[in-house]
Amino acid sequence: MTRRHWQGIVVDFLLGTYAAVVLHRVVWQHMxxxxxxxxxxxxxxxxxVGGGALTVAIGLGCRCTLGAxxxxxxxxxxxxxxxxxxxxxxxxxVLTVWAGWVVTKISPLELFSPQGLxxxxxxxxxxxxxxxxxxxxxxxxMVQTIYIALMATLAGLPPALLLGFLAARNVMRRHxxxxxxxxxxxxxxxxxxxxxxxxxxxxxxxWVGIGPFAGMxxxxxxxxxxxxxxxxxxxxxxxxxxxxxxxxxxxxPIQVVWFGIVPQVVLPFLAFxxxxxxxxxxxxxxxxxxxxxxxxxxxxxxQGLARWHEVGLIVxxxxxxxxxxxxxxxxxxxxxx
Amino acid sequence: MxxxxxxxxxxxxxxxxxxxxxxxxxxxxxxxxxxxxxxxxGKSTLLRCINRLTEPxxxxxxxxxxxxxxxxxxxxRHFRQRIGMIFQQFNVVERRTVLENVLxxxxxxxxxxxxxxxxxxxxxxxxxxxxLEVVGLAEKAYDRVRMLSGGQKQRVAIAxxxxxxxxxxxxxxxxxxxxxxxxxxxxxYLEEVNQRFGVTVVCSLHFLSLVRRYAQRxxxxxxxxxxxxxxxxxxxxxxxxHIYGEEAQEVEIR
Numbered sequence: 001m002t003r004r005h006w007q008g009i010v011v012d013f014l015l016g017t018y019a020a021v022v023l024h025r026v027v028w029q030h031m032x033x034x035x036x037x038x039x040x041x042x043x044x045x046x047x048x049v050g051g052g053a054l055t056v057a058i059g060l061g062c063r064c065t066l067g068a069x070x071x072x073x074x075x076x077x078x079x080x081x082x083x084x085x086x087x088x089x090x091x092x093x094v095l096t097v098w099a100g101w102v103v104t105k106i107s108p109l110e111l112f113s114p115q116g117l118x119x120x121x122x123x124x125x126x127x128x129x130x131x132x133x134x135x136x137x138x139x140x141x142m143v144q145t146i147y148i149a150l151m152a153t154l155a156g157l158p159p160a161l162l163l164g165f166l167a168a169r170n171v172m173r174r175h176x177x178x179x180x181x182x183x184x185x186x187x188x189x190x191x192x193x194x195x196x197x198x199x200x201x202x203x204x205x206x207w208v209g210i211g212p213f214a215g216m217x218x219x220x221x222x223x224x225x226x227x228x229x230x231x232x233x234x235x236x237x238x239x240x241x242x243x244x245x246x247x248x249x250x251x252x253p254i255q256v257v258w259f260g261i262v263p264q265v266v267l268p269f270l271a272f273x274x275x276x277x278x279x280x281x282x283x284x285x286x287x288x289x290x291x292x293x294x295x296x297x298x299x300x301x302x303q304g305l306a307r308w309h310e311v312g313l314i315v316x317x318x319x320x321x322x323x324x325x326x327x328x329x330x331x332x333x334x335x336x337x
Numbered sequence: 338m339x340x341x342x343x344x345x346x347x348x349x350x351x352x353x354x355x356x357x358x359x360x361x362x363x364x365x366x367x368x369x370x371x372x373x374x375x376x377x378x379g380k381s382t383l384l385r386c387i388n389r390l391t392e393p394x395x396x397x398x399x400x401x402x403x404x405x406x407x408x409x410x411x412x413x414r415h416f417r418q419r420i421g422m423i424f425q426q427f428n429v430v431e432r433r434t435v436l437e438n439v440l441x442x443x444x445x446x447x448x449x450x451x452x453x454x455x456x457x458x459x460x461x462x463x464x465x466x467x468x469l470e471v472v473g474l475a476e477k478a479y480d481r482v483r484m485l486s487g488g489q490k491q492r493v494a495i496a497x498x499x500x501x502x503x504x505x506x507x508x509x510x511x512x513x514x515x516x517x518x519x520x521x522x523x524x525x526y527l528e529e530v531n532q533r534f535g536v537t538v539v540c541s542l543h544f545l546s547l548v549r550r551y552a553q554r555x556x557x558x559x560x561x562x563x564x565x566x567x568x569x570x571x572x573x574x575x576x577x578x579h580i581y582g583e584e585a586q587e588v589e590i591r
Contacts, residue, residue, distance in 0.1 A: 249421075
């Protein structure tokens with residue numbers, strides 16, 4: 001049994017189980033019975049696993065499944081076996097789209113219902129006639145948002161710089177201890193980054209109270225993780241020749257980093273940082289929606305009052321600022337790269 | 338007196354490739370030794386085992402009578418300061434000035450803190466300028482390396498190595514990315530370093546014409562073993578075919 005065979009068996013089992021679940025939960029319960037349950041009974045579980053096992057058996061028996069196709073690797077399957085694998089794949093795709101349609105409760109009827117269209121029309125007409133009397137208020141809120149983003153970026157910068165080197169394999173691989181630290185940091189960074197800033201905002205609003213500070217802290221955490229990842233990948237992709245050249249002079253490891261790596265990453269680091277600030281401004285707007293202060297919070301207030309002309313103006317201001325920042329940061333990065 | 342001694346050195350890389358297979362070699366003080374052989378014959382690995390950029394799998398490396406095979410940390414750094422190295426790809430910082438690049442060679446003599454803030458002592462700056470004079474680049478000291486030609490970049494690397502006040506210089510195919518005329522210019526500077534400062538040079542080369550012109554002694558590698566050791570003039574057509582294979586034809590570089 002080669003590695004490929006095992007991969008094929010695992011794929012067949014997972015896809016077979018998946019097909020059984022979708023067929024039963026979506027097709028049978030929703031379309032035929034008309035009602036489903038939230039819990040899974042032992043019998044059902046056994047049936048699902050059975051579906052996977054059955055697929056594996058078919059795959060090993062007639063070699064006409066996706067798993068068999070993977071196992072075959074470079075070897076050519078017979079035409080009917082290939083056709084089998086292809087049809088099996090296509091049926092899964094159709095099944096998945098069907099299940100997705102049902103689960104998402106997609107309804108063209110509601111998208112094109114007369115009342116719906118009319119309300120949407122009213123809303124868009126209001127948005128298109130922005131209320132300029134609150135421009136000063138909107139601009140002040142926008143400035144607050146930009147500052148929140150700036151502070152989050154600045155606060156996240158020093159730890160991200162440090163982590164950028166400590167989470168780079170080529171810097172840390174020399175010694176078992178530093179390599180262990182590298183592995184731990186890598187996991188931490190990836191975990192932190194995978195938690196959305198909005199969730200961090202919820203956490204920090206409990207900690208320091210709802211408001212701009214909580215929003216800034218949330219973005220700082222995310223900025224540290226996101227920048228650390230970008231930085232460390234940049235450090236990992238530097239030319240090792242220069243590192244060796246500095247090492248061969250008998251320089252201290254810290255000097256090797258400073259003279260062998262840093263000159264190669266300064267400009268990319270700057271570009272990443274500017275891009276991050278740009279991203280943070282957009283993110284600060286979204287976090288404002290849940291009470292993080294700034295323009296997002298203002299938007300939520302007017303939206304709650306259903307004052308769509310004012311909302312229209314705020315959307316306009318956000319769009320203008322994001323566009324300017326996007327353009328400026330793109331040009332800046334172009335110059336630096 | 339032997340400055341560099343290799344005793345039965347072998348290197349097996351993690352992927353199973355045996356790059357060096359029981360190399361024993363002595364390099365005399367003040368010698369200019371050329372290392373030749375096909376690509377992949379182990380020339381680079383041999384040079385890198387001497388200053389431990391590559392760790393030998395077995396065998397011993399001696400430098401100036403001292404066993405350096407297992408040096409670590411500070412001792413390893415002090416040992417490396419005594420051996421300069423230049424590379425095929427120059428390995429200089431394009432975006433920094435020539436002078437800043439040369440000063441990298443003095444890092445071992447400056448405290449970490451001083452080097453980080455960039456405050457090198459005045460006498461080191463003067464020494465760097467003197468070394469740039471040796472390689473004929475004094476007037477380029479404040480130019481960015483990016484503006485220089487390939488040959489000039491390699492001379493910056495030589496000046497950087499000189500900042501170590503080295504006893505030996507390892508040159509890993511120093512002219513393989515240069516045109517013939519520039520190759521000779523760089524080789525002449527290596528020759529000068531060897532003769533004027535008495536620095537022992539170990540240099541891997543591709544062109545036999547360069548070997549005949551500059552080297553005092555030649556070591557030829559084939560599949561990680563030494564297959565020839567002697568004077569450049571002793572490399573006959575027969576030896577040439579033995580080193581480079583039956584199909585090989587010699588090309589001249591003038």
